[in-house]
Amino acid sequence: MTAHLSIDKFINVSQIGGIERYTIDDGPGRGVRALCVNTGGGLCYRVLVDRGLDIDQAFFHHYSLTFLTHKGPTAASQGLASGLDWLKGFPGGLLTSCGPTQIGPPGKDGDEELGLHGPHSNSAATLEAVHQPDPHKKRPGMSITGVVRYGGLYGPCVELHRTIASPLGENAIDVIDEFHNLGNQPSPHAWLLHINFGYPLVDEGAEFCFDSPQVVPTEAPASIARFKPGVDYKRVTAPLESHRGSDSAVAYLFPRAKDSSGRTTVAIVNSKLGLGAAVHYNTRQFPRCGNWQHFGPGEYVTALEPMNGTIDGRWKDRERNALDFIEPGAVRRYRYRIEVVTGAAGIESLRALNQRGKSV
16 A cells, blocks of 8 residues: 555655554553554554553454453453453453463462463563654554563563564554573473454354364363364354353364465454454464354454464473473564455455365
């Protein structure tokens, strides 16, 4: 789009797109720093600096793409690190990152008590840079960069360098997550992207799109019942009475790579709206992808969740010799894109993923 902008018809780039900073000043989120990104192509989203540079609100024109919890954003608190307390501060949102040392349920790994999904979501970032687009100076993109630090004396001493970028005039979010182990011991490493979608993108008849030769439900009865042969688990249902409370269906997907580099795509499409959301990532970085389906009345949400481990708990991955580590001085990098897709050709390209592999 930037190549077609008439730069002699505006002087302030905010008229076209850009990033606006503010601080939430009321309610449970009071004091949380926020960055609102307007890509200029119809996609607007909000980055919460004090929630690990995660993304809560996301809209394409007047359509919300994501699910928001009842409380919405809250101030970060490491007091929510025990048991299931993480849920009390979970804002929903387009991107809630889980880890970086634990994903999955609360439990105990050796002598260490682990809470649900690790400390990231309740960790504030140090903002390093906000770059605004400026077509007049041939700068077509906008980006946010910050650092999140975890751990303490004796370790782990891990930090995340995150960059979130969007090209002006396009409807995509590019993220680079780079972990550095600055400590002197190996650090357990688990990283999961909780990419949540909600109404009106998620509505009865919307369709999950992925080419996964293998779909493995978790051991929960609701998961086994939902993800079994003969059930159209790729089709979103109306709100379910059986999903009141915490009942949900979850399965591991193992999407086929498109090429030798490991790239793949998973998506959700609402053909009635002519709107889809795709997650592009690398299967070498994220070997599996969770599909969470929770279609409770009011709490009507689903997620596609690339991850490097399992959500069975760190202690179980350790028992299986499947626990990942970052060695002292080492760096681990992830790159992924969340993209809004519109138009008949774009929607059909996502739906075609379901024709490349059959459900099992």
